[in-house]
Amino acid sequence: MLNKIGKLALASVVGLGLTAGAGAAKAETPKSGGILNFVVGSKIPSYDGHQETTFGMIHPIRPFYSLLIRVNPNNPSDPTDFECDLCEGDVPTATENGTKFTFKIRKGVTFHDGTPLTSADIKATMDKIVFPGEGVPSARKAFFRSVDTITTPDAHTIVFKLKFPTAAFIPALATPFNFVYSKKDLDAHGMSWHKANVNGTGPFKFVQHQPGAFVEGIKNQNYHFKGKPYLDGFKAIAAPKMAVRLSAIRGDRAAIEFRGFPPKARDDLVKSLGDEITVQESDWNCVLLATPNQKRKPFDNAKVRNALTLGIDRWGGSKYLSKIAIVKTVGGVMFPNHPLAATKDELMKLKGYNTDIEASRAEAKKLLADAGHSNLKVDFSNRGVDQPYKVVGTWLVDQWRKVGIETAQRVQPSGPFYDSLRKKADFDVSIDFNCQSVINPIADMTKFLGSAGNNYGRFEDPELEAIYSKIEKEGDATKLRQLVRQYETRSLSDETSGMVTLWWYKINPHRSYVKGWKIAPSHYLAQHLDHIWLDK
Amino acid sequence: MSKYIFKRVLLMIPTLIGAGVLVFFLMRLIPGDVCELRFAGTGLYVDQAQIDTCRSNLGIDRPMFVQFADFMIGFFTFNFGDSMWTGKPILFEIGLRFELSLQVAIMATFVAVIIAIPLGAISAIKQDTWLDYAVRTFAIAGIAIPSFWLGIMIILGLLIVTQQVTGIPWMPPIDYKPIWVDPAHNIAQLIWPAVATGYRYSAVATRMTRSALLEVLREDYIRTARAKGLIEKIVINRHALKNAMLPVVTIIGIEFAFLMGGLVVTEQVFNLNGIGKLFIESVQNHDYAMTEALVMLVVLIFVVTNFIIDLCYAWLDPRIRYS
Numbered sequence: 103m104l105n106k107i108g109k110l111a112l113a114s115v116v117g118l119g120l121t122a123g124a125g126a127a128k129a130e131t132p133k134s135g136g137i138l139n140f141v142v143g144s145k146i147p148s149y150d151g152h153q154e155t156t157f158g159m160i161h162p163i164r165p166f167y168s169l170l171i172r173v174n175p176n177n178p179s180d181p182t183d184f185e186c187d188l189c190e191g192d193v194p195t196a197t198e199n200g201t202k203f204t205f206k207i208r209k210g211v212t213f214h215d216g217t218p219l220t221s222a223d224i225k226a227t228m229d230k231i232v233f234p235g236e237g238v239p240s241a242r243k244a245f246f247r248s249v250d251t252i253t254t255p256d257a258h259t260i261v262f263k264l265k266f267p268t269a270a271f272i273p274a275l276a277t278p279f280n281f282v283y284s285k286k287d288l289d290a291h292g293m294s295w296h297k298a299n300v301n302g303t304g305p306f307k308f309v310q311h312q313p314g315a316f317v318e319g320i321k322n323q324n325y326h327f328k329g330k331p332y333l334d335g336f337k338a339i340a341a342p343k344m345a346v347r348l349s350a351i352r353g354d355r356a357a358i359e360f361r362g363f364p365p366k367a368r369d370d371l372v373k374s375l376g377d378e379i380t381v382q383e384s385d386w387n388c389v390l391l392a393t394p395n396q397k398r399k400p401f402d403n404a405k406v407r408n409a410l411t412l413g414i415d416r417w418g419g420s421k422y423l424s425k426i427a428i429v430k431t432v433g434g435v436m437f438p439n440h441p442l443a444a445t446k447d448e449l450m451k452l453k454g455y456n457t458d459i460e461a462s463r464a465e466a467k468k469l470l471a472d473a474g475h476s477n478l479k480v481d482f483s484n485r486g487v488d489q490p491y492k493v494v495g496t497w498l499v500d501q502w503r504k505v506g507i508e509t510a511q512r513v514q515p516s517g518p519f520y521d522s523l524r525k526k527a528d529f530d531v532s533i534d535f536n537c538q539s540v541i542n543p544i545a546d547m548t549k550f551l552g553s554a555g556n557n558y559g560r561f562e563d564p565e566l567e568a569i570y571s572k573i574e575k576e577g578d579a580t581k582l583r584q585l586v587r588q589y590e591t592r593s594l595s596d597e598t599s600g601m602v603t604l605w606w607y608k609i610n611p612h613r614s615y616v617k618g619w620k621i622a623p624s625h626y627l628a629q630h631l632d633h634i635w636l637d638k
Numbered sequence: 639m640s641k642y643i644f645k646r647v648l649l650m651i652p653t654l655i656g657a658g659v660l661v662f663f664l665m666r667l668i669p670g671d672v673c674e675l676r677f678a679g680t681g682l683y684v685d686q687a688q689i690d691t692c693r694s695n696l697g698i699d700r701p702m703f704v705q706f707a708d709f710m711i712g713f714f715t716f717n718f719g720d721s722m723w724t725g726k727p728i729l730f731e732i733g734l735r736f737e738l739s740l741q742v743a744i745m746a747t748f749v750a751v752i753i754a755i756p757l758g759a760i761s762a763i764k765q766d767t768w769l770d771y772a773v774r775t776f777a778i779a780g781i782a783i784p785s786f787w788l789g790i791m792i793i794l795g796l797l798i799v800t801q802q803v804t805g806i807p808w809m810p811p812i813d814y815k816p817i818w819v820d821p822a823h824n825i826a827q828l829i830w831p832a833v834a835t836g837y838r839y840s841a842v843a844t845r846m847t848r849s850a851l852l853e854v855l856r857e858d859y860i861r862t863a864r865a866k867g868l869i870e871k872i873v874i875n876r877h878a879l880k881n882a883m884l885p886v887v888t889i890i891g892i893e894f895a896f897l898m899g900g901l902v903v904t905e906q907v908f909n910l911n912g913i914g915k916l917f918i919e920s921v922q923n924h925d926y927a928m929t930e931a932l933v934m935l936v937v938l939i940f941v942v943t944n945f946i947i948d949l950c951y952a953w954l955d956p957r958i959r960y961s
Contacts, residue, residue: 129891141812145919147723153688155677156805162797239688243675297725313724313731314919315911316813339909342919346812346909349793352811374797374807488689519923524674555685 104194117152119505129229130619134332135298136636141341141356144313148297151281151445151482152231153239157625160278160318161360164629166214167281168326170205170224170260175541175633178622179384181440181541184276188219188303188326200267200577201250206259211326213284214300223259226285228252228262230293238293244555245274250257258625266575269582273542278626280555305331314340325632332618332635344489351379351613356637358612361625362386364428364489371611380614382621385431385438386606387546393600398530398563405473407598410456410480410531412466413505417458419497420604427493431623434590435547437623438605441579442543442586447553452595462595466505480509485519485530491533494603523558534558539626548588550600559599564591566599646948650941658713661933664708665926671698672722674926683922696722698926709930717785718931723923731916734892738814739912741824742831743897747890748841749836755886757840758847759879765852773844780841786903792909796830800876811907828842831908835901839893845887850882857881880954887950895943 126620131543144158151159171193174183185191189205195205203316211219225584232249234240264271270537287301300308303326306319341347348367358440371379390505394401394410406615416432424430434452449455451518456462470476474589480502485578492513499509512529514522523532536549536556548554551570552561569589576582595601608622618633673692693699697708712718718728738851761773778922793809800808808828817824854860884926901914913932920928 121955145923147722147923148725238689239691239695241685241688295728312770312814313734313909315734340911341812341909343906343909344917345790349797350812350909351811353797355809355812374801452828516922517675519666519670520674521669526669539840559933633661 106350114513130637132332132635133637135334135636136638138333138336138358138616138634138636139339139356140336141339141347141350141359143342143344143347143359143361145340145342146311146317149300150294150296151279152234153162154240154243154279154298157361158340160626160629162311162319163300165304165306165319165331165336165631166300166308167304168211168630169276169278169280169326170228170281170419171276172278172290172630173276173622173627175628175630176620178620178628179439181273181437181543181623184272188224188282188573196264196267197476201264202288203262203264203271203375205260207260208326209258211303213303213326214322217284217286217301219282219284220257221260222257224282225252225254226258226288227280227282228260230283231280235293241374242274242277242279245270245277245542248331251464253620267547267577268544268574269577270542270544270574273508273540274545276540277542278539278629305334305335309335310357311424316340323408327632333631336631345521348615351611354613357616358610358619360629362428362608362610365425365609368609368611379611380616380621381609381611383610384608384621384623386428387437387539387541387624388606388610389433389534390429390490390606391536391600392531392603393557393559394499394531394598395527395529396599397527399477400473400478401530403475404597405469406475406478407601408453408595409466409469409473409478409505410507411598411601412462412469412500413507414454414498414501414601414603415459416455416604417457417461419501423490423494423604424607427490428606428609429490429494432504433605434602434606435550436586436590437541438542439623440541442583444587448587452591453598454595454601456546456552463505465494470506476506478507480507481521481528481530482509483522483532483625484511484513485533485557486513486515491535495533498603527558528561530556530601537624538626541623543586546571547589550589554598556568557600561597561599563592563597563599566597571603583594642952643949644895646945653815653941654937658710658930658936661930662709662926665924666702666925666931671864671924672696673698674734676723686696698722701870708867709755713934718934719927721920721925721928723920723928726926731928732913732931732935734910734915735916737816738910739830739898739901739914741817742828742835742901742910743911745832746836746839746897747894749832750839750893753836753840753885754843755847755879756954757885758844758886759851759874761844761848762855771847777841777844777848781845781952783834783838784900784903785838786907788837789831789907791903792830793833798864810908814911823921827908828910831901831910834908835904839897842887842893843889847882850885851878854878854882884951884954887954888947891943891947891950892940895936895940898939899932 142161144156146159146162147154149163150225169187170189171184174185174186174201177183186193191206194203194205207221207224210451217630229252231240231561232246234243248264248266248268249262250265253261255261281302283296284301287295303582305322307316307322309320311317317338325331326439341350342428347359349509352371359638369382394407420430431438432447434444454462485491495511498513502509522528538546551557551558551567552563553567569585570594573585573589576585594602608621615637616634616637617637622628673689677689678903685729686802720726721728721731757773761770764770776872797807797809810830811823814827860878899913899917901912902918905915917932920932
């Protein structure tokens with residue numbers, strides 16, 4: 103028994119140590135060759151990154167494409183570290199008072215069908231995303247509302263002119279869904295061609311896709327980063343059940359799963375495989391929310407909403423839930439590791455973030471009594487997915503019980519759950535979440551605005567909108583930070599139009615022979631695979 | 639006989655139409671739709687205009703009766719269109735999975751038949767002996783244990799045992815290769831689900847064989863055969879077993895049809911890209927077109943299987959044929 107515990111501890115330390123010790127990893131010389139088998143827990147709706155939103159598409163299809171700029175795969179945890187992919191040199195800084203970005207495009211890059219890449223291809227791609235024509239789906243059009251014009255002065259230059267300066271533009275550009283397509287393909291085959299066809303400039307060339315089974319890719323010998331990719335190819339195997347993905351890694355049918363496992367799965371793998379498993383962990387750019395429906399009484403009353411958030415013991419929840427679920431970090435409206443995120447002291451000033459939970463609960467009971475709802479009953483809508491929805495939902499029911507709130511939890515499959523959340527609005531409080539790819543704090547925090555397309559609280563708060571409007575245009579870091587605190591206080595504390603429960607926590611146990619891959623704060627990032635090699 | 643076959647074929651048509659009408663309207667009773675899930679289901683930004691564009695492109699914003707007319711025309715022309723989730727032709731998507739599901743169903747049926755008929759017969763012949771009790775216990779356990787649980791236990795067992803014995807944990811392959819491409823890979827993957835489902839299947843058939851044979855063994859003609867001095871082997875094989883097979887054939891047929899579309903959980907446990915997995919995914923994705931096509935396929939399989947069972951009845955029991 104002692105031996106097993108020792109082995110578990112050692113393996114965890116070794117694994118985590120490797121993650122933290124980036125220097126050690128850099129010292130290793132990458133080896134070329136081998137096929138990476140990995141498992142993917144979701145499905146591919148289509149190959150068109152511009153219209154899809156799921157990691158089920160990103161993980162198997164992203165390696166076939168390049169972006170204009172990307173998150174640095176050697177430092178993906180840094181929310182401000184971007185590098186050129188199809189552009190040359192460093193990521194440009196803005197000119198003309200922060201409203202103009204000029205990118206020089208790499209020369210000698212070819213699409214997999216042999217067509218040379220020019221700035222016209224980037225423009226055609228960005229036009230499809232930013233200014234899609236009628237009937238052309240673009241899931242990230244809203245990211246680029248600051249963009250005024252896109253022009254190409256020559257074959258290797260592209261210029262983005264913005265309507266106003268914004269820090270949200272560069273992160274939006276690095277979004278991993280912005281696959282660069284060939285203008286020739288778009289002109290010849292139309293805007294839907296990429297749903298079922300692949301032609302990119304990425305590190306791997308498309309071999310085959312058996313729907314529901316796997317996607318295969320083979321090394322692109324003409325890849326623009328010389329010497330890469332290291333792998334000869336990859337096979338992305340669809341495996342919707344977590345137990346299968348876990349067994350696949352244990353039985354070495356797959357080397358890695360890029361989304362993440364709960365803590366128990368990590369422990370089981372480490373226990374059975376010891377140092378053959380490396381564990382990488384990170385805060386995750388996904389936050390689990392509880393949203394009160396302000397169109398239903400008494401949730402239009404701020405005192406009632408304040409009581410709901412005061413009843414939640416976030417610090418205690420973090421300690422216990424992180425042992426069984428993929429949540430951990432206590433945070434506000436912003437990704438916890440970002441420079442603009444609230445510190446613990448700042449968080450503790452918000453309602454529901456005090457470490458003295460008994461004081462918070464007493465205040466919650468008083469507010470409920472003042473509002474005339476001491477015996478409040480809540481119809482709580484939740485999504486029928488275990489991790490982390492049902493786990494956290496059940497915990498919330500218990501948290502609210504401690505302040506005298508009787509909560510009836512309704513768990514529904516994803517389809518009916520979204521119908522309830524978005525259309526029927528037949529809930530008092532609903533689980534909701536905000537899960538983004540590139541950390542783009544200015545864009546990500548729109549989730550808390552009543553006017554946002556993905557906010558389901560059904561409220562109007564002109565004061566919050568006004569603060570956000572200032573945030574969007576503020577260039578000074580200190581003032582920006584102050585404004586973000588105002589926004590956070592208004593949204594989470596004073597009005598409690600939304601409740602942050604806990605931020606997700608990403609755990610990636612993988613076979614130790616997989617090298618070069620560094621965990622990112624999102625399962626959408628750094629999935630081009632050109633930096634991964636196998637130490638077999 | 640040909641008149642009998644013709645009548646049975648005619649009966650299939652209203653059954654298929656009824657199933658088509660039912661599945662079309664039931665699917666639309668489920669709240670939410672494929673576009674909602676695709677754009678809102680991942681927690682990313684949602685643009686209502688994009689959801690509306692998606693609905694318009696898929697035609698699910700049209701009046702219900704127009705959609706229904708499209709579905710029925712597609713059904714009668716055997717053109718189910720494209721999957722709303724993947725955009726690929728539905729017949730292509732089903733074709734990809736059909737081969738695997740058919741192979742698992744055949745393998746499981748083979749496992750079930752080679753276990754069920756001998757065991758059921760032994761259990762009936764040796765009624766109330768320890769052998770009978772052992773077979774009955776085996777059969778009851780088979781009915782009680784869900785195949786997916788047995789599947790999970792098989793995978794875990796393989797991982798643990800191989801790690802203990804060889805030091806390297808082994809599990810069956812999780813990607814399918816056709817038997818003519820890589821027979822070893824194919825068998826290594828499919829034998830386990832065939833055993834897991836075949837066991838439950840055999841348990842049902844064993845009990846049915848036993849009870850049917852016990853009933854037949856008490857018939858007058860069996861007593862007559864014995865009185866004529868026929869040896870027991872001929873009495874059992876020629877006179878008793880063949881007549882006891884009628885209900886067993888029914889069970890085998892129905893179970894086979896079930897395996898073609900009903901291995902929803904077992905296929906997920908073994909990561910088999912079969913019809914059952916496609917079924918559950920299309921329901922989860924609100925892919926109306928795919929779900930409707932799959933329901934029609936399963937209904938067709940059941941109808942055809944029942945038709946074949948009826949023909950077997952006629953072969954096994956001449957009285958059915960002559961009537």
